[in-house]
Amino acid sequence: MQSFPSDEGWPFAKYLGACGRMVAVNYVGEELWSYFNAPWEKRVDLAWQLMEIAEQLTNNDFEFALYLLDVSFDNFAVGPRDGKVIIVDAENVLVADKRLIRQNKPENWDVWYESKFDDCDKEACLSFSKEILCARVTVDHNYYAICQNLLSRHATWRGTSGGLLHDPPAEIAKEGRLEALLDECANPKKRYGRFQAAKELREYLAQLSNNVR
Numbered sequence: 767m768q769s770f771p772s773d774e775g776w777p778f779a780k781y782l783g784a785c786g787r788m789v790a791v792n793y794v795g796e797e798l799w800s801y802f803n804a805p806w807e808k809r810v811d812l813a814w815q816l817m818e819i820a821e822q823l824t825n826n827d828f829e830f831a832l833y834l835l836d837v838s839f840d841n842f843a844v845g846p847r848d849g850k851v852i853i854v855d856a857e858n859v860l861v862a863d864k865r866l867i868r869q870n871k872p873e874n875w876d877v878w879y880e881s882k883f884d885d886c887d888k889e890a891c892l893s894f895s896k897e898i899l900c901a902r903v904t905v906d907h908n909y910y911a912i913c914q915n916l917l918s919r920h921a922t923w924r925g926t927s928g929g930l931l932h933d934p935p936a937e938i939a940k941e942g943r944l945e946a947l948l949d950e951c952a953n954p955k956k957r958y959g960r961f962q963a964a965k966e967l968r969e970y971l972a973q974l975s976n977n978v979r
Contacts, residue, residue, distance in 0.1 A: 913951035
């Protein structure tokens, strides 16, 4: 939160100070979980913001990749006034220096890395290798984490299922594009399919968000 401050556009709560091992941050708003049954248009906007966060943390001008290793509805909050999604629990964020990776060129550093879908029986599951995340330049982990644990039908939390985008309007459900993109983003069937699905999902959610406003 100090290295990537909210004042510079990073999606983290504002760091206020620390005492020992305790860190104080500003109050952002209610946790994302409280919006699980919000109106469809609100959930679409939140989903779009989440995918934008995944993109920003993966690809940015600073050449740092910030990988979210603990993704659940309780680790994000929504501003009551601006409706902005913020990461409030940044305890489990892995920072990879892409410039250093390019400089050191570890084995397979330039091979795109696809995170493996984890269909476990617990809530907020994620599979990852810290060693690989720190040794590759192109990684789809953040897209995988957001889609699997928050947006898609695979997301489970507090006894619920279906993810933040559950029960879409009939015309969207009938079209099938949203479900297909969410499935490919969470559990891709094509090689490198998650990268493309995430890009198309961001664009589609932006389109839906504009249409429902």
